[in-house]
Structures are given as C-alpha cells and as structure tokens.
Amino acid sequence: MVFCGKPSKACAECRAKRTKCNEAKPACGQCVRAGRQCSGYRDQVALMFKDQNNKLSGHSHSSPIKSPHSPRRSRKASQQSSFVDSQGLQLELSFAPSLEEQAASYVFHNYVSEDNEKTPSKGFFDYLPALYRRSQTGSILADAVTALGLVGIANSTRDSTFLNKAVLKYAATARAVSDRLGVVELAKQDDILISVLLLGLFETNASDRPRSMASWLEHIKGSLSLLKLRGDQQLETNIGRRAFVQLRSFIMTTCIVRRVAPPPEILDWTMRAMQYESIDQAASSAISFSVARFSELRSNLADPQYTYDLHSIVNDALEIDQQFHEWTLNVPSSFLRTSVVIPVPDEEVFGDYYDLYQDVFTAGVWNSVRSIRIMLHEILIEHIVKLCSSPEYITPNCEILSLYRAQIRTSKIMIDTLTHEICASVPFYLNYHRRDLGNFGKRPQPKAVAGYLLMWPLYTAAVAGRVSAQMRRWIARTLEEYWRCDGHEACLCSGFGCRCEEGSGTRTRSAERGRRVGGVYERICRGWL
Template sequence: MVYGGKPSTGCHLCRKRKIKCDEGRPGCRNCGVYGRPCPGYRPDAVFRNETRKTERLVRKDVSSSSSDSDSQHTTTPSSPTDPGVIDIRRGNRTQEHSLTTIQIADSTWEHRALCYFFDQYTISAEFEDGMSHLEYVPNLYARALELNDRDWKASSSCLRYAVDATSLMTFANISNAPQFAMKARQGYGKALRNLRDALAEPSTAVQDDTFAAVVLLSLYEDISGERNGLYSSHTAGFEFLMKIRGEGQLESQMGRDMFNFAFTHTFVEILALGDKPRYDIDWVLSFLDSNDPIERLMLAASKISSLMSAINSSSKPPDQATVESWISFGRECDFELSQWTLHLTERWLPLVVYSSQGDELLTYNRISNAVVWNYYRAARIMLQQLLLNLNRSLLAIVKKKDKRGASSSIQSPLNEDSLRAIIQEITTDVCRSIPFSLGDVDTLGRSIRTTDGNWTIRAAQGNGLLWPMWYILSCGMPTPEQVSQIRTVFSRVGSKLGIKLALTLDREAERIRGGSGATEAPESATELRVGSR
C-alpha cells in the first residue's frame, strides 16, 4: 500500500460510482438525483491500492456490466472491443473520462449518461462568480421523476425526455456508441410530442419545466449537430415562451437564468446569421439589468440588431441621407459597445501574461469570463464589418451622382484602414485568449498538464466558445496562423467534448471563406445593393 497523493474529495457514493461529485454540503446533488441519501465525505488522509490489477479489474467490470445489461434486453456494448466501450489503455482524455462513467455496474447506462451530462453541462454560480449554466436542471429533473401517474403533467414529461435524450446523445458522442445515439433520437421525438401537448395548454406552457425542456432540446441540436443548417428549430419556441411568460419569469433566479439562455440563443441567430427578430424586442430589453455585466452587454449589442433590421427591411435601394444616418447610428453603437469594458470590475478584466515560450497571452479570472469577452469581441467585429459595408455603399451612391453630373463633393465619414485595424486587433486578442479558454494554461500563463490527461474545461464552456469563433473565422480578417488557431478550437470541442455543432460551424466557415484562407473578409450579408434610380 502506498500513499497515492491527494485523494478525491468527493462523497463516498460518488467515488464508488466513479463520477464527479459537486461536493455540496451537507450532501451532493448527484446522490439526490440517484435517489439515495448522500453518505458524506472521507477524512483527508487515505491510502489506496496502486497495483497493476486495476486495469484488468476495470475491463472485467465493463464486460460483466455489459452482460448483465444484455440479459435485461437493453442495448449496450458487449465487450471492451465494442465501439461503445472505451479501452483504458487509450490516451485520449475524453475517452478516459467516459470510461469512469461506463465501468460501474450498480447503475444503468442511462443513469451513467445522465451523471456525465450533469457534470459537463451544469455549472453552479457558486463556483463561477455568479455565472451559472443550467444549474436549475438537476433539481427540475429530480422533481419531475417524483411525479406519479396521478400527478403526470406534459411539461414534466417533456422535460424528462429532453434531459434523457440530451444526456444520451452526449454520452454517444464521447464514447462513440451509435446505439446510444439511436435511443437519444427516440427520446428527442418523445420530448417533442410531449412539448406540443404542454404548449397546447396555457397553464402548462408557462411552466418552468416547459421552458427548461426547450432549453435542453436546443442544446440537443448543438450536441448532435442536427440543426437546420445553422438555424435552430427552437428559436421560435424561445421567442413565444419569453413573451407569454412575461415579466414574472424574472422574479426568480431560475427564471432569469432561463430567460438569459433563451435571449442569448435567439440573439446569436439575429446577429451572426443576419436574421430578423420575429417579436418586439423592446419589451425584452426593458427587463435587462444594466448593472449586470452580461445583461449590459446584451443591451449594447441589441442596437446592432436594430441597425441590421433597418437595413434589411429597406424595400428599395437607400439614398445618401439614409445611408449616412445608418453610419451615424452605427458609430453610436460602436461607442456604446467600447464603453462596456470601462465599467467592469477588476475580476472581469483580462490579464496579459507570457507563456513558457514567450508568447503573449490573455487570461481571466474564470473561463466563463473569457467566453463573455469573446462574445463582446465578435459583436464589435460584426459592427466594424457593417460600417465598412455602409461606407462602401455611401461611396457608390456618391460616385453614381458624380457620373450623372450632380454636384456631390463628400468625403467618406469613415477611415476604412482604421476599421480594418480594429478588426485585426480584436481578432488578435481573441487568439491570444484561446490557450486559456481551452484550459491549456492557467491564469498566470503556466502550462496545465493533468496527470491523467484530462481536459480541464467543461463541455458547457467549450460550447460557449463556438459562435464567437465562427463569426471571427468566417467574417473577420484572420491571418492564416489565426485561422489555424480558431479551427483547432472547433476540432477539439467537436472531437473531445462531443459537440458536433463545432464541426458544422468549421465546415460552414470554410465554405463562406471559399477555402482560400484570405485575410480580407467576404462580403457581408448586409452589403447594400445600390440600384439605379
């Protein structure tokens, strides 16, 4: 027996089941979801067996667990060489992590998938300086499980199916087990049918369970990579539910968290894909708190959508005065966005550090802060591109007037070289933050090398990197080296965290760029067409 270093600090049951414990006090929530009381935690000083028998015992446990599941007519891998079982000898971090989920024989495959999903996608505000992610889902799910047939509600049922489907799809992707993906798609279909029933009744449509189910179903699309192109099929559902739930949804922290998730989801499509809001956005903005850094950023970025909406709704080619007014409004938007950084507390500000190789990096107090900063940078790049296009359109109008003999002496109100310089500077800052955002370095820029090869970021954090990176890659002006850095993010998030949306965005960005790797951005969707008059 040898001292094995710092032991796991999880509770006894989580350690027995080989899952990550959230170490809540007095008991962890995994035990509550599992349906057992938390047995508590062990003392600091422990010893453990480090013999070479461990690997053989793990493989034996996986094999026996598969046999037991087969005898119960469940679809599971049957041997360590089956595609659904991860060999402990492989070095991949995600595979090792999934092995710890697979190997325990005292729970079903579905429950292992559920625990892995909760570990990777639910983040407590307590550990992220108030920025939680789906923290409310485990409690809602546990409550839904307690309902019997007499208390059955469509909203609770669709939530259960949505959570189960999303966790199974997550598990299928990280363990390369297509049989779980098939079960996940079946659960997704059941969740959609129950969601329709829940939305049909006003009393259940406004329930938290219903809203949470749509949140999970939208996440399922990202994990499975089964969006309709780059558009989510649940955006309209979010818009409908935000409206009918009204101001009352913000009275609880859970309601506000769901609202922020839905608003961000819909806004990504409005900004990144040039879509138009299908609802009155002003009443939504009135709910946002300007004292909160994230909600203040939402308020500032929302003005970009107002400008895009005005441009896209124009039924005829704009005249000079109209384009000039759009440019003026765009410059006001950019000023307000730039002010966002000036009102952040110290814990939000990036830190300039240097790697062991001497590279200048940006790090943050939390990875979640880096995610928010990248959304800010993507919004500013988007606005600079919009101003570039407006400026080109204005110059084209003036040129046409000159050809017709009209007296029009106007100088461009914008310096295009300055706009491009801002885009390139912001793109550089994004790339300097990538090593920290991927968990490769700590706050001081020191390389992180875990003894077990595990990746230090959660899937929820990796998912948050995708849309800003996609816009910067497809519509910004990255250098070839920066293109390679950003594509590495998509590759790692897609392969190691099992979020297939990353691979879809990578392919779409390359399609937009034409595979040329050019440093000049392609024409924007908001490029104005100046027609003859």
C-alpha cells in the same frame, strides 16, 4: 459509482509515452509510424464512473476478529456473514449506474455552471440541478436531460448504442412537450421552457447536417413563444429570471444570424429583470440594448425594400460601436482579464500570450461583444468605401473624405485587435492554464459548453475580411482537434454550415487555395469562395 470526469481516449502506448494519439482505427498514427502494435482504445463510459463496489465488498468481507466464544456463536457469525454476502451482491447490483444517471452526470458536468461565491451565476443552466431535483423520474424535464446526456456520451465514446437510445428518448420527449403545449397552464411551467432549450441543444449535437442548426433556430423561436405566453410573471422567481437571461442570449444570437430585429418584449423584460440582478449580471444585461441596435441595423441592411442613406449607416454603426467601447471601460472588476505571456511559442496559443477570465461565461460575454464589433467594423469599411467612390455623396476635395479614410484604417486595426483577443481566450476555455507541467502537461478535460461558447466567436473571427491565412489555419486546427477529440463533429459541421449558408453578404475575397488543415478549413473558406 462516482463520476470521474472524462478519461483519456488515447491508446495505452500513447498514454504511456505521453504522445498525442489521433485515435485512428484499427491502429493510431503514432503506433503505425513507430512500428509498434496498437492496443486499441478503452471503454469510455466505464471509465467515467469509478466503481467502489470492490471497496465496499472488501469492507464487508474483512477478516473476522478471533474470539473464544462457543461454536454456536460461530455459526451465528457464519449466518451473518452469509447475509452480508447477499447484501454485498445486492449493493453491487444497485450501484451500477442507470442510463439516466450517466446522462444526468454528463449534462451537469458539461453544461451546468458553477454557482458559488467565486463564480457568480451567469444564467447558463446553473438553475437546472434545482429543477431536476424537484422533477420525478420519467418527467419531461428528466427525459430531456437524459436525451441530451446520452447524445453527449454517444459523441464522446462514438457508441451508436447510446445514440440510438438518445434519439428514441428525444422523440418521446418532443411528443410529450407537444402535448403539454396544448394546455396553456402546463405550457407556462418552467420545466417545459427548459426542456425545449435542452432539446434544442440535442439537435445541434445529434446531427452533422445544416438542418440541425435550422432545427435549433426553430426551438429558439418556440421558446420565444413560450416566453411571451409566460409574460411578466416569469420574472417573479429566481429560476424564471435565470431561464430568461439564458434564453435572451440565444434569441439575440439567433436574430443576428437570421438578420432580423429582436422582439421588443425582450428589452422590456430585460429592464424589469435588472432590478433583481447583481452587478455582474447587470453588466451582462446592459449590453443587450446595444446588441439589439446592431441586430436592427443588420436587419435593415438585409431588407431589399429598405431605403437608407450611406451617411446614416456609417453614423449608426459608429454610435453602436461607441456604446460597446464605453461598456468595455465600465465593466466590474470581475470582468477584467489577465494576460499571460508565454516564454516560448506553443501551437495551442496564437501569438505570444493568452488571457485568463473569472469563468468561461464572462469570457463568453466578452467574445460576443468582440464578434459584434468585428461585424460593425466590416459594415463601416464596406459603406465608407461606397461613400468614397460615389460622386453623389462626396467629392474628391471633400474634407470628410480624409476622415472616412482614417476611419477605414481604424476599423482595420480594430478587426485585427478583436480577432486576436478572441484567439487569446481559447487557451482559457480549453484549460491550458491548468496544465500540470510536471505531468507532461496533463490538464482537466474542457467542458462541452466551452466548445459551444467558442463556436460562433471563432467562426466570426475566421471569416473576417482582415484575418491572415495563418490565423484561419490556427482557428480551423483548434476547432477540428477540439471537436474531433470530444466527439462534437456534429456541432462543428451544423454550426459552420448554417453560418456559411447565411454567408458574409459582402465578402468576395478569394481564400488561400494552398495547404489546408482538415475539413474545417475548407468549411471556413467556403464562406467566401
């Protein structure tokens, strides 16, 4: 069996005519509008793997070469042929992929980054294959991979059988992890930490309720406890460092969402790990300190008992933004992006250009910086407005008043620029640049990790105060089509639901109440209605 990637989910009629199929049941919208009979949809799991048994069987049953040997020789050849037939049957049975093999193929194809010279390691599960090869069938790590892979296949194929098996595997693995946590030496092992991360990803994929994102946050908190238990020793191995780097990004994002300051140990370990990192890896790690400052500022603003001076908030926000700006000016060449102007408008591209990056993980670092800078400039606008309207801080003739007003204009321009740059990264994630124009725009299916990395930046852009209704509709449509096509409505709903519950804090604007695009647009609007 050979893994062939994700096949088209369209019906036969839409595939033949190269039209977009909405996969409606019992018949797709294109067929209904055209008045033709819809043939239905193919078995996705069967198509993901290329069956080579017939080819092997053909080799086994190839016509024998004529020979002038005696009948006794022919009987021996006949016996050998019967043996081959029997072996062919055994081969056919043994080559059928097990659930574990299908699940592992899905995880490695969709979540593991390419680790080669052209694509430097960015720490997103690129260490998983090595760990998986060392693990035994039925081990905690292998079961965690199986659970995540099965729920991914269930989402892609919309097959409840896979989902039920995934849930059972998840429950058994979670119990096994819980038992290991009671023994310190076992809890410090790499496979336990990675299993907790994989189970957290399972949570975001398996449920469409806001609670699933809350469960993901709990997994991250549990992983942080494991990091503290593992201590400095975890940085002594390559896998330990890679796992830490990946978990650090999760922890930082979680702290921003929950409006809490990051643990000081994270920055200490970052400093220790940077001595082992390449230039590209160090560039990603360098922004962690600015992210921590922003997270601490956001935490203070959310604390009702925290007393602060408006001038200090503005100055702190400006300093942090300047740090991010300097980072953008000093990134290594591998982080630079290339802009591609499109000759004619395309609904998959917002505006007239899109950006290309070395890999989706580099694009993810850029989008994380952009998302934080958007929130920083919203903080600046909010508190400068308070300053300018408060007599105790400023007078109408105050010279600083004109400077603050200029900063408001600058911040609005920056928000507009940053949101457009986030949108310009989307076509790269979705393989728009790899489409075959000679084959009706056919392209490789985006990996599941692409949608995962896009969710927070796109949502941050969509709820920014200065974003146009046109951009919101485009973001909503892009997310809706991607997750519905890929079967990741759960990831979409749970992620957006959590962010909406967190709220924007200061946004009180009314959203456009006209024509809306699907449920995603409504979920986006709910953030400030």
